[in-house]
Amino acid sequence: MALATRQGANAPHINLYSDTQTLPTPNMRRAMAEAPVGDEQSFADPSVNALCERVAALLGQEAAVFLPSGTMCNEIAIRVHCRPGDEVIAEASCHILNFEGGGPAALSGVQIAPLPGERGIYTAEQAEAAIRPDHRYAPRSALLEVENTANMGGGTVWPLQAVRAVTDIARAHGLATHLDGARLPNAVVASGTSADEYGACFDSVWIDLSKGLGCPVGAVLAGSSAFIDEAWRWKQRMGGAMRQAGILAAAGLHALDRHWDRLAEDHANAALLAGALAQIDGFSVEPCETNILFFDVGGTGRSAAEIASRAGEAGLRVGAMGPTRMRAVTHLDVSRSDCEEAARILAEAAA
Numbered sequence: 001m002a003l004a005t006r007q008g009a010n011a012p013h014i015n016l017y018s019d020t021q022t023l024p025t026p027n028m029r030r031a032m033a034e035a036p037v038g039d040e041q042s043f044a045d046p047s048v049n050a051l052c053e054r055v056a057a058l059l060g061q062e063a064a065v066f067l068p069s070g071t072m073c074n075e076i077a078i079r080v081h082c083r084p085g086d087e088v089i090a091e092a093s094c095h096i097l098n099f100e101g102g103g104p105a106a107l108s109g110v111q112i113a114p115l116p117g118e119r120g121i122y123t124a125e126q127a128e129a130a131i132r133p134d135h136r137y138a139p140r141s142a143l144l145e146v147e148n149t150a151n152m153g154g155g156t157v158w159p160l161q162a163v164r165a166v167t168d169i170a171r172a173h174g175l176a177t178h179l180d181g182a183r184l185p186n187a188v189v190a191s192g193t194s195a196d197e198y199g200a201c202f203d204s205v206w207i208d209l210s211k212g213l214g215c216p217v218g219a220v221l222a223g224s225s226a227f228i229d230e231a232w233r234w235k236q237r238m239g240g241a242m243r244q245a246g247i248l249a250a251a252g253l254h255a256l257d258r259h260w261d262r263l264a265e266d267h268a269n270a271a272l273l274a275g276a277l278a279q280i281d282g283f284s285v286e287p288c289e290t291n292i293l294f295f296d297v298g299g300t301g302r303s304a305a306e307i308a309s310r311a312g313e314a315g316l317r318v319g320a321m322g323p324t325r326m327r328a329v330t331h332l333d334v335s336r337s338d339c340e341e342a343a344r345i346l347a348e349a350a351a
Contacts, residue, residue: 014315016318018331019291020211021331022210022211022212022333023216024216025332027258028214028215028251032247033247034250035249045249047250051253055252056222059196060197061205063222063224066219066252069210070180071095074103075100075238076234080234082110082176085140086139087110087140088143088145089127089130089131089141089170090144091114091120091153092116092117093117094114094145095182096112097112115127117153118153120151120154121156143177144170144178146158149187151182154287156289157190157191167202178202178203180206181208182219184205189260199222204222206220209255212266213252214259214332217248263290267289268336269334270329270330271288272340273288273328273339274295276340277293277346282298282350283300291329291331293327293330294321296324304321307320307326310348311349316342
């Protein structure tokens with residue numbers, strides 16, 4: 001039987017490819033249009049200043065800087081914390097190793113020591129074993145990095161106890177600590193652990209505005225005042241200020257007020273989708289803690305790419321992350337009924 005195709009130019013489209021696919025809401029666009037602005041580089045943009053002050057306080061840090069992307073947050077943090085030839089300890093599936101174009105090596109001259117974690121989480125024992133002896137023949141272990149939630153681990157939430165365990169080890173050995181908090185808001189909402197409790201464990205931490213919070217652009221990197229002063233130096237070197245960036249910062253302020261708590265809806269929708277996909281013959285669904293759902297379609301006899309293509313023809317965009325592994329990510333532009341329809345489309349695509 002041929003896969004049913006949506007009809008009509010205005011037929012709805014379900015985009016589960018990533019939470020980066022969100023569109024600014026009408027109210028967010030209005031807030032952006034009405035934002036007071038100034039020269040960001042001179043700290044004269046009131047909207048940028050308000051956003052940075054608010055995120056710094058939210059994360060329990062002294063100061064923050066507004067940046068175009070989360071990748072830039074990671075790369076600047078690595079550059080500030082490390083020197084060429086240093087080593088960063090991180091989980092093997094982390095974003096800085098797999099999805100930043102070799103940035104740590106290209107921009108900072110550092111290498112990553114990947115730890116084989118469990119769904120994106122490694123242990124204090126693994127971290128301690130990875131720290132190099134202080135010897136001129138070895139690279140210097142300089143930074144320990146955590147990604148929370150762990151994207152490729154399946155949106156896994158790091159428990160606060162596990163975070164404290166690995167960062168305590170790092171500090172005991174003189175390493176700096178960095179939190180890739182691209183989806184930290186999801187971890188906070190799912191776990192009930194506050195953002196500043198997580199943030200207190202790290203020398204630098206950031207949150208993304210353009211994922212679950214639904215902004216079109218931006219991320220905010222936070223740390224000590226001295227760290228942010230140096231981060232500004234590297235922001236200048238890597239591209240400079242964004243001038244009247246308050247138009248973008250206003251979207252972030254709007255999202256912090258209105259889109260943070262509603263992340264629980266995305267988690268509920270992902271759980272609903274997980275339950276529906278688990279009923280499809282040949283699908284194997286991984287545990288789902290937040291808004292990211294991985295599932296394997298090897299039992300259907302079709303590849304992930306084939307099912308993604310067939311689903312796309314029916315109006316559903318979903319990610320093929322390997323030969324048979326697929327990813328679906330819920331967000332504010334995906335409703336409960338969208339998830340129910342997505343399950344139906346994927347069942348047909350696999351049939």
